[in-house]
Amino acid sequence: MNGYFVSLSMVNEQVYFELYRNCRADFLRWSTFSYNLSSEDARDLYQETFLRIWDNLQKGKLQAFSSSGRTYVFAVGKHVVLDFLSKQQRLVPHSDLSALEQGEDLLQDQHNSDHTSHVIQSGLNQLEQRERSLIELFYFKRLDMHSIAEQLGYKNADVAKKRKYEVFRKLCNLVNSRIKSPVS
Numbered sequence: 001m002n003g004y005f006v007s008l009s010m011v012n013e014q015v016y017f018e019l020y021r022n023c024r025a026d027f028l029r030w031s032t033f034s035y036n037l038s039s040e041d042a043r044d045l046y047q048e049t050f051l052r053i054w055d056n057l058q059k060g061k062l063q064a065f066s067s068s069g070r071t072y073v074f075a076v077g078k079h080v081v082l083d084f085l086s087k088q089q090r091l092v093p094h095s096d097l098s099a100l101e102q103g104e105d106l107l108q109d110q111h112n113s114d115h116t117s118h119v120i121q122s123g124l125n126q127l128e129q130r131e132r133s134l135i136e137l138f139y140f141k142r143l144d145m146h147s148i149a150e151q152l153g154y155k156n157a158d159v160a161k162k163r164k165y166e167v168f169r170k171l172c173n174l175v176n177s178r179i180k181s182p183v184s
C-alpha cells in the first residue's frame with residue numbers, strides 16, 4: 001500500500017477505491033478499539049474520512065505527500081473521529097487520552113507482531129475473570145453494551161460501558177508496563 005498518493009496527479013478512482021478497501025478492516029478495528037465506537041459509528045466515520053480525502057484531492061489541497069496512503073487515511077480518520085467525539089461530547093479527559101493513544105500506537109504500529117499478541121494475551125490473563133469476559137465480549141465477540149450488561153449483570157449499558165473503559169485502561173497499563181520492562 002506504500003506509494004499511494006506519492007504522485008497525486010496520477011491518483012484515479014481505481015487507486016482511491018483500492019486504498020479504501022485495503023484500509024477498511026484495520027481502520028474499523030482501530031477506531032472501535034481505541035475510541036470505544038460502535039461498529040456503525042466506525043463505518044460512518046470511515047466513510048466520512050474518505051469523503052474528506054476525496055474533497056482534498058478534488059480541491060487540490062494535496063499537492064505533495066511523503067508518507068503512505070495508509071498513514072494519511074489514519075491521520076485524516078483520527079481527526080474525523082475526534083471531531084465526532086467532540087460533537088457527541090464523548091471526549092475523554094486529556095490524562096486518559098494519553099493512555100489510549102499509547103494503546104492506539106501499539107495496535108496500529110505492531111498489530112501483526114507475535115510478541116505484541118503474546119504481551120496482550122499476558123495482560124488479558126492478568127485481568128480478573130469478569131474483566132476479561134467484558135473485554136472479550138466487546139472486542140472479540142462484538143456484542144453491544146446492552147447485551148454485555150445483561151450477560152455480566154451490570155445495572156445497564158452505561159454502567160457496562162464505563163466499566164469496559166476502566167478495564168481497557170487497566171489492560172493498556174498492563175500491556176505498556178510489560179513492553180517497557182519485558183519479562184523473559
